[in-house]
Amino acid sequence: MSRILFPKISPFSQEWLAVDDHHQLYVEQSGNINGTPVVYLHGGPGAGCSENYRRYFDPEKYRIILFDQRGCGRSKPSPSIEQNSLAHLVNDIEHIRQHLSIDKMLLCGGSWGTTLAIAYGIAHPSKILAFILRGIFLGTQPELDWLYQANGAAKFFPEYYQEFVDLLPEEYRANPLAGYQQLLASDNELAVAAASKAWYFWELRLSSIEHHPIDKSHISDQHQALCMAIISAHFFAQFSQTPGQYLLDSIDRIKHLPAILLHGRYDMVCQLDVAYQLAEQWQNAQLQILPCAGHSGFESQTIDAFCKATDTMAAFLDEQKQR
Known part of the structure; x- marks a missing residue:
């Protein structure tokens, strides 16, 4: 029987954060302001955040940060591809981290959000506590x-x-x-x-x-x-015009960081063998193959696995703090 999502919670903070002369990002926070900071990266590119992403995380344990990536969702302007690249999005995450005075964070995401999480980690490994990634996509x-x-x-x-x-x-x-x-x-x-x-x-x-x-x-x-x-x-x-192996080729920069990788065996959007290859090269990553799941982040087995992963990671990070 699948676990339900954590109870619905409302943001305690919502703002539009200017990251350049053209783009303002919608950024929200919920949960415990003193909890472990977690940033969830939505898919797409361009899908925007769902309020249900908050519900993957225990609001007593986590300071939950969601944002709509530049050019989509409630961010302004939207839709927009002007000044919009992977490098821009990586810089946006760093801008948010600094703006919210976060030292290190748990980075989570699904589908395209895994691409962005890994790219950010490669650029800023010292700012990451760990990863929880669902439906691996590397853009090859x-x-x-x-x-x-x-x-x-x-x-x-x-x-x-x-x-x-x-x-x-x-x-x-x-x-x-x-x-x-x-x-x-x-x-x-x-x-x-x-x-x-x-x-x-x-x-x-x-x-x-x-x-x-x-x-x-x-x-x-x-x-x-x-x-x-x-x-x-x-x-x-x-x-399609740039080397797609960049993330795998650079994985050494983050392979010391703990990661839980979740992937549906019947994922028809993102292929399981990509997640398997990533886990083989990421020495501190644990791949969980979900036997009755596809790609969606809101299938019952995926909800169960993601919520359990956030509980597991909260306990692990608490233990690390005690050392």
């Missing part, structure tokens, strides 16, 4: 090919993939990433709305093995779909 070309080319996840969901590429002109169907980038950059607002919905819908359909089949009426937040599509296409185009 094989991972992008799995998600967007016809010989990957499309083999399991051929009818859904056909809908995904049907929106594209014929010349772009062999390269959906390039095709969607063109559509999403259009001045035609109706075309952009249709493309963002199709992009979001493709990933949504792959994300959970627990839900019943869904249709586009389930996409009630058009702004979230727009942010997710525009920002994801922007980042993934960058990754």
Whole structure:
């Protein structure tokens, strides 16, 4: 039987933090101001935070910090790809840490949030207590090919993939990433709305093995779909032009830090073998393969594993303090 999330809690602090002349980040805090600082990094890129992310953490033990990454969610402007790169996002986390006067923090995230957490850790290893990461994604070309080319996840969901590429002109169907980038950059607002919905819908359909089949009426937040599509296409185009092995090649900088890695065996968005390869190279990481879970952070087995991981980590960090 799955554990429930921790009780709903409300933020005790909400603000918009300017990180440059163009971007203001939505940042909130909840839980115990004197607890262990934990920063949760949402997925996407561009998905924005859910209030339920607070509920992974015991509010008596943790000072819970959520924020919407630049260009999405409640951050301003949104959606925006201007001055928006992995390096910018890493700098934003450091800006938040300094602004909140945090010495070291537990860094958590799911999917794209794992990419960002590892990138931040590599840049600032001395600021990290530990990691809890769910649904590992490293941004390599094989991972992008799995998600967007016809010989990957499309083999399991051929009818859904056909809908995904049907929106594209014929010349772009062999390269959906390039095709969607063109559509999403259009001045035609109706075309952009249709493309963002199709992009979001493709990933949504792959994300959970627990839900019943869904249709586009389930996409009630058009702004979230727009942010997710525009920002994801922007980042993934960058990754396809740069060496994708950077995170694995630099893992020595953080392999001394403790980490709990959670990954659904039936994750159709992020491949399990990527998490397995990461765990093989990260000497202080423990990989937990969830036998009846997919990609979503809110499947019952994933909720159970994540909440238990935060309890385990709280006890471990308390023990470290006592030494």
